[in-house]
Amino acid sequence: MVTAEAAMAVVRAARPFFRSAHDGLAFAANAAFLADGYSLCAVGRSALFDPLPADEEVGIEGWNSMDNCYAFLYSKDEEEGKKKCIFMKCVVIADFLAIDAMDLEAQHEEPFHVQINVKDFFSEVQTRNYKDLYKSFTDFINILNLSLLAELNGKDAAASQNPNAESSSSINSLIYPPVVLFGRDDTFPAPGAGFYPHSGETGGSMHVGPNDPCFFPSTPSTPFGDPGSVPPGGRYDPIGPPDVPGFEPSRFVR
Template identity: 65%
Template sequence: MVNDAAAMAVVRAARPALRGAHDGVAFAAHAAFLADGYSLCAVGPAALADPSPLGDEEVGIDGWNIMENCYAFLYSKEEKGKKKRVLVKCLVIGEVLAIDVLDLEAQDKAPYNIQINVKDFFVEEQPKNYGDMYKNFTSLIETVNSNVLCKLDGDGSGAEAAKSTAAAAAKNSDGRSSPIQSSGDPGPRTADPSGYDPQKTSSFPFACIHS
């Protein structure tokens, strides 16, 4: 499991230029993957290439946010002598960032999905310190842990532990739960006019646009 301190260390080391809340949440998810031992092998349009890159070469973050209303990251990780490739696509839907995660080496598995209300995790002001740009950062990282990273690693016990921690950390001062929905615990939600339904599709129903 990744802790929030490790993820924030990745953010601070990379020093990304964040244009707003969607950039901030997307990069936080990316930081969690790097902190969990994944290597970035393609980003932006290159991550969406068909066929997907083999993941033999590690790349930097240049171009990670050049697409319009969409982010894409392709990661690789060596585990027990086998290489795992994971494609992460993030789609902007209003104030929500829909994150779709697919293990490319396990084609029979459905993707893992998270829908995050970005305004609940990123401040509208632009402080100078990265730590001050986020709010509820611990809850955000634990959500990525429990709904994605632990499941990719096949660690059911870790997923339950992270999920419990995220649920506790996600409580606001007035007792409301954090507005995060995932494929593991979808809960009630309203239909999106774009037609995107993370429970029914493994990919976005439209192409990301290069800005």
């Protein structure tokens, strides 16, 4: 995990010129990758058109030469002589900076993405001190650590460096629509309308019994009497409304 101190040291050593708040955050994202051990192999238009990074490092000249877009190409030596190739692109969208990073060797994977509100992290004050140009710089680096660097480097490696970080697998996930609910039985029904089921839940039957609150919201008992051993919330398959011709139980007999 990259520290804010290490990333700020890279910014100070490079001494870049910022035209805007987007410039400041784009270069800070680049500094985070350099502080994490990546080598800068191409910037600007060269990073957009080079399919894979060269073996030699380059300087930062031309890093903000394009309008509303920044591009960086990195390489990093790994174990067994392998090399990781990362492409990062930052796009200006009004007051936001959309940052995408992708492992070029993993062609089947989608790029990792984060969107930053530049007003939350850059002050644009008139100062020569880079540290005073940023607001909540530590929070910004932590966002990059969790959303980009940890994903690109592997979650296990990131967790070993920061054992106190909460694993995403420990969070109770919510299943969003489209969801198709299939009933298991009438004793344990599915949650009501408007509630998304959490993982591990099972659905209930399609039938609604006479003791359902939608029919008798204020009446504790029903025309059918005490439901007996049916647990609270259990549903009863209706036979039909009482004392209504044409709905007798015998109507099912052929």
